[in-house]
Amino acid sequence: MRPRILVIKLAALGDVVQAFGPFAAIRAHHPGAHITLLTTPPYAELARLSPWFDAVWSDGRPAWTDPRGLWRLARRLRAARFTRVYDLQTSSRSSRYRWLVGRGAEWSGIARGASHPHANPQRDLMHTIERQREQLEMAGIRDFPPPDLAWLEGDIADLGLPPRFALLVPGASPLRPGKRWPVARYAAxxxxxxxxxxxxxxxxxxxxxxxxxxxxxxxxxxxxRTGFARLGAVARRAAFAVGNDTGPTHLIAAAGCPTLALFGPESDPALCAPRGPAVAVLRHEALARLPVEAVQAALQRLRAGGERPGG
Incomplete structure (x- = not known):
């Protein structure tokens, strides 16, 4: 019988991007399997464009006080008869999904009773990418090919971009203003x-x-003007990028654009910095006080390592 694999990743864009490598490793380890991704609605279309999944399901995240919603989710999960689950979210919520999937499936994650637990008490002190890789190694995956992101493409002719340009990502979660470098300094x-x-x-x-x-x-x-796939296409053509700790910055870096990521005290780059062929991180105790000159100097050092061809 063809193995049926479920991969769970429910978080924000940056977390999804940092799972690209694990997604590719799971597909390489199970080349003949039917692999389903369970994710949140904003990222379902991006996942459908990738080469790693046969099906992508959106999780409406029913409240634990919503028995009908939970029953519908459980019925769908159990009907699929998954043989193995890779819980890359490893949250309290996703761990509870083990009981919705049913006891017959092998489980990689931190749920109680998992057949392949990520049994490292220091896991929360690891960078997301290394943590997920170790989790998969403990589940028997040994090959971690670099993810091919050629599918991050799209027609961008209508954007009217010049032959050489830079990218700026001045936004971030409005609920976490400490993650934003002031727009006046981006302007300067x-x-x-x-x-x-x-x-x-x-x-x-x-x-x-x-x-x-x-x-x-x-x-x-x-x-x-740019969906996620088109953003990947734009990033491939950009000379370099500067951005806050936010999902688009992660996607731009992963697409290969030399990227300077700005971090304040609200998140630790040792745990969640963007990864890519050319990434630099500049951290300050308060982004509101980070001077333009410091960013210019860090950007100069990054660019000294080489821009994208044509940049």
Whole structure:
């Protein structure tokens, strides 16, 4: 019988991007299996574009006080008759899904009674990528091929981008303002670059883009104009990028764009910094006080290592 594998990843964009390597390793380890990803609705379409899954399911995350919603989820999970589950979320919620899936499936994760537990008491002190890799090693996976991200493509001709440009990612979660470098400093950085800056973000970041464009008239407003796959295509063509600790910065770095990631005290780059071929991290005790000159110097060091071809 063809093995039926379930992979669980329910978190934000940056967490999904940092699971690209584990996704690729799971597919390589189970080449003939039917693999389903359970994720949250915003990232389902991105996952469907990837080469790693036969099916992608959206999890509406029913409340534990919603018995009908939980029953519908459990019925769907049990009907699939999964033979193995890789819980890459390893949260209290995803661990409880072991009881929704049923006892017949092998389980890699931290759920009580898991057949392949990630039995490392220091796991929470590891970078996300190393933590997931060790979890998979404990489940018998030994080969970790670099994930091929050629599928992160899209037609970007309508964006009107110049041959050489930089990317700026001034947004981050509005609930965590300490993760944002002030937009006025992004504007000053953009004004001093030797190429136009393209500002990345969703519709909610249009005000940030407007402030940057006002200070750097050659800048380009891409807010609300790039889905995740198109952002990967844009990143492949950008000379370099500067961004806050937010999902798009992770995706840009993973796509191969030389990336400077700015961190404040709210998250630890040792645990969650973006990964990619050329990534530098600049951390400050308070991003609101991080001077433009420090970012310019860090960016110069990053660029000395080489920009993207054509950059």
């Amino acid at each position: 950085l953009a004004a001093g670059l030797d190429c136009p800056a393209a500002v990345i973000g969703g519709p909610a970041e249009r005000g940030l883009a407007a402030a940057i464009l006002a200070a750097a008239p050659g800048a380009i407003d891409l807010t609300g």
